[in-house]
Structures are given as C-alpha cells and as structure tokens.
Amino acid sequence: MASSIESKDAVAADAASESFWTGGRIAVTVIGLALIAWWGIAEWRAGKNPNTTVTTPNVTTTKTTTSTNPSAPPPAFVAVPPALRETSLKTLDGESVKLSDFSDKVVVVNIWATWCGPCRLEMPELVKMSNEYKSRGLVVLGLATTYNEQNDPQRVKDYVKNQNVPYKIIWDDGTLAGPLVEAVQGRSVIPQSFVISRDGKIVKHFTGFNQAQTPQLMREAIEDALGDKGKA
Numbered sequence: 001m002a003s004s005i006e007s008k009d010a011v012a013a014d015a016a017s018e019s020f021w022t023g024g025r026i027a028v029t030v031i032g033l034a035l036i037a038w039w040g041i042a043e044w045r046a047g048k049n050p051n052t053t054v055t056t057p058n059v060t061t062t063k064t065t066t067s068t069n070p071s072a073p074p075p076a077f078v079a080v081p082p083a084l085r086e087t088s089l090k091t092l093d094g095e096s097v098k099l100s101d102f103s104d105k106v107v108v109v110n111i112w113a114t115w116c117g118p119c120r121l122e123m124p125e126l127v128k129m130s131n132e133y134k135s136r137g138l139v140v141l142g143l144a145t146t147y148n149e150q151n152d153p154q155r156v157k158d159y160v161k162n163q164n165v166p167y168k169i170i171w172d173d174g175t176l177a178g179p180l181v182e183a184v185q186g187r188s189v190i191p192q193s194f195v196i197s198r199d200g201k202i203v204k205h206f207t208g209f210n211q212a213q214t215p216q217l218m219r220e221a222i223e224d225a226l227g228d229k230g231k232a
Contacts, residue, residue: 077197077201077202077203078184078201078202079201080202082200084099084179085100085200086098086099087099087175090170090171091168092153092170097170099176099196103198103200104137104198105137105139106133106138106139106197106222106226107138107196108126108129108138108141108194108195109193109194110141111145111191112191113190114155115148116191118208119190121209122214123142125218126140127163127166129215129218129222131166133222133226136226138226142160142167142170143169143170143177144156144169144170144172145172145174146171146172146174147173156169180194180202184202187207189207191206191207192208195218195222203221
C-alpha cells in the first residue's frame, strides 16, 4: 500500500512539474539567465578597463562618465588664437599669467578635476614629465575649472598640496578651456591635454587617459615639440 501511495505522489509531482514549466515560463527563465550573464560580463569588463573619461556635455554644466580614445590628434597643427594667448588668467595662488608668457617654451595644458578618477591617475605622470623636461623648456599647466570644482578653490589647493604637484594650476571659468577645446573640434571631456609648441601651435591633443599608452605618446609629442619637429 505504501509503495502505491508513493507512486501516486510521484505521478502527481511529475504532473505539477510539467504544468509549471510551460513553454512561456521556460523562455522567460532562459532570457533572464542570459541577461544576468551579460550583466556580469559587462561589469567585469568595466572593472578591467581603466580608460575612462569624464564628460561634461556642456562645458559649464553636468558631468557623466563615458569611454573614449585616449589620444586624438588635432585637425592639423592648430594655432592657438593670438587673443587667447594674450588673455590674462589666474592661478590658484592668485598669480596672473598668460600663455604668451611661455612663448619660448613647450607647454602642456591639462584639463582635470579632483573628483575625476582618470585625472588622478594621470597627474603623477604629468608631475614626472614636468620634472624630467623642465630644464629643456617644458612648462606644464594644470587647468582646474570653477564649474567642475563647484567654485571651491581651497579643495583644489589641498589636493595639489597633498600630491606635491610642482607646476602651476590655473583656476579657470572656461575662458581658456572652452576655446582650446573648440580649436581642436573636441568634446568637453576630462582629462584632456594639449601639447603646444613654442610657436603657439597645438601639435598634439589627448582625451582620456590610458596608463599603457598616454604617457609614452605624450612624451613622444613633447620630444618632437622640444626638437621643433612640431612645426608645420
């Protein structure tokens, strides 16, 4: 009798199982598992890829994150507009400077922010380049913008002090950042760097930061500019 009851129970369970796993439920389950697997792979890839930049769709407003090419050449040896070279800018320390003050130097202008992860990775490399090439005529200028730092210069001062940044940091309201980006037909992203030759031409433009590529590519651009290979 017991075996008969067990047999009936098994038959009932099989029937319930068959009624539950309908074609529609099976399809939904398969799709759900596929989505979970896709999400896991995407998260793993995102964690493995540090080559991100922070985008500000409008130079003066919001911030989002996106991927981009870490190095993009300007259209062709773009000249910095003369008026922009003569524009008076303020550093974090209140010093007044102009790009034309460095007309006999090769200048690297780096647009960055304290909260930008790729920027924080790139800064030590810029410090190395500044120390390495300073005696040969390189000037590195960090460019922190009022809108990216919520108009809080003290936060930027504290950060650069903690990082022992030796070069000047310009406190910019978009006066320099906007025209530089427009000159190379670029996008409003950070980090973003411009290598400017002694004769005032943007000879290399970088967007984003890739630890394996950007430092070497930037060094090559600096070497070429210092050797006057950047002249058109």
